[in-house]
Amino acid sequence: DAGITQSPRHKVTETGTPVTLRCHQTENHRYMYWYRQDPGHGLRLIHYSYGVKDTDKGEVSDGYSVSRSKTEDFLLTLESATSSQTSVYFCAIRGYSNQPQHFGDGTRLSIL
Amino acid sequence: DAKTTQPPSMDCAEGRAANLPCNHSTISGNEYVYWYRQIHSQGPQYIIHGLKNNETNEMASLIITEDRKSSTLILPHATLRDTAVYYCIVSPLDSGAGSYQLTFGKGTKLSVIP
Numbered sequence: 107d108a109g110i111t112q113s114p115r116h117k118v119t120e121t122g123t124p125v126t127l128r129c130h131q132t133e134n135h136r137y138m139y140w141y142r143q144d145p146g147h148g149l150r151l152i153h154y155s156y157g158v159k160d161t162d163k164g165e166v167s168d169g170y171s172v173s174r175s176k177t178e179d180f181l182l183t184l185e186s187a188t189s190s191q192t193s194v195y196f197c198a199i200r201g202y203s204n205q206p207q208h209f210g211d212g213t214r215l216s217i218l
Numbered sequence: 219d220a221k222t223t224q225p226p227s228m229d230c231a232e233g234r235a236a237n238l239p240c241n242h243s244t245i246s247g248n249e250y251v252y253w254y255r256q257i258h259s260q261g262p263q264y265i266i267h268g269l270k271n272n273e274t275n276e277m278a279s280l281i282i283t284e285d286r287k288s289s290t291l292i293l294p295h296a297t298l299r300d301t302a303v304y305y306c307i308v309s310p311l312d313s314g315a316g317s318y319q320l321t322f323g324k325g326t327k328l329s330v331i332p
Contacts, residue, residue, distance in 0.1 A: 139319075148305075148322035149262070164319060196261050198320075206252060207320060209261035 109133050110210035112197050118216045125184040127213050129197030131177075137200040138180040139207065140164075140172065142193040149196065155180055187217045221245070222306045224326045230300075232332050236293040240306030243287045249310045251282060252320065253291045255302040255328075262305065262322070265291065296330045303327050 109132030119125055129138060140152040141164075151164030153172040161172050169191060171183045184191055194214050198207040223241040230236040242251065252267040266273055266280045268289075273280045279292040293300055305325040 148324060149320070151319045154319070194259065206264045206267055208264055211261050212259070214259075 110197060110199055110208065112195075112210040112213050114213060115211065116214045118218065119187055120218055121188055122186050125187050125215065125217075127182040127195055127197075127215070129180045129182070129199075129210060131180075131199045133199060133201070134177060135199040135201045136177075137207075138174065139198040139200070140170075140180065140182045141196045141198065141209075142166065142191075143196060143212075144193050152182065152195075189217050191215065192217045221308050221321065222323055224304070224306050224323065226324065227327045227329070229329050229331055230293075230296045232298060232330050233295055236291075236296040236300065236328060236330070238291040238293075238304050238306075238326050238328065239288065240291070241288045242306070242308050245286050245308050246310065249308045251280065251286075251289050252307045252309060253278070253280065254305045254307065254320075254322075255300075256305070256325070257299075257302040265304075296328075298330050298332065301328060301330045 111130045113128045137156055139154045141149040142152055143149045150166045152166055152170050153161055153164050155161045155174040158174055173181045194212050196212045197210040200207045250267050250269050253265040254262040256262045266275055266278050268280045268282055270286055282289045303325040305322050307320050
């Protein structure tokens with residue numbers, strides 16, 4: 107298994123509160139990704155990173171921000187959580203060129 | 219705007235080969251075919267990928283037609299643990315991380331029957 111750890115694995119919080127999800131990798135891979143998965147939508151890319159301090163938006167980036175201050179950590183922040191952000195969040199990592207992405211086990215986030 | 223078409227569901231008897239088809243008639247010359255699966259609510263698991271040659275690894279075989287418009291994932295001896303949703307994805311060669319976004323469709327739900 108790829109060395110990817112997502113934390114927390116489960117979280118319940120209230121609307122309007124800030125939430126930060128962490129993705130930690132031990133593979134020293136350059137690329138990291140955050141996806142969300144919702145019924146009827148499959149996985150959708152939120153943000154991605156192509157190096158330390160290098161990030162860009164994905165398909166559904168509104169309401170989310172990310173940071174990558176170290177190769178091994180990619181943080182996803184919901185500044186003011188809304189119920190529409192209730193979802194399962196997956197982190198993925200990738201090495202170089204056409205290597206495949208490998209996914210973490212996910213964080214199940216519920217916003218009440 | 220789906221780039222791949224897969225049957226929504228399939229059954230396979232335990233111990234038999236599972237052959238999962240995928241149509242990707244609009245695939246471009248620089249796009250790879252990737253297969254992932256997702257077991258229940260776990261993270262997607264990479265299975266195999268290829269460009270135009272057939273590929274085999276310890277999990278599966280990937281057969282890509284000569285015109286590259288379709289492919290088949292073969293699980294040679296399906297077990298109950300292979301019950302999952304299987305996703306066929308086409309994605310271009312890396313020309314920047316953004317172009318490597320994986321677009322997951324609805325996939326094929328494979329049920330392996332005892």
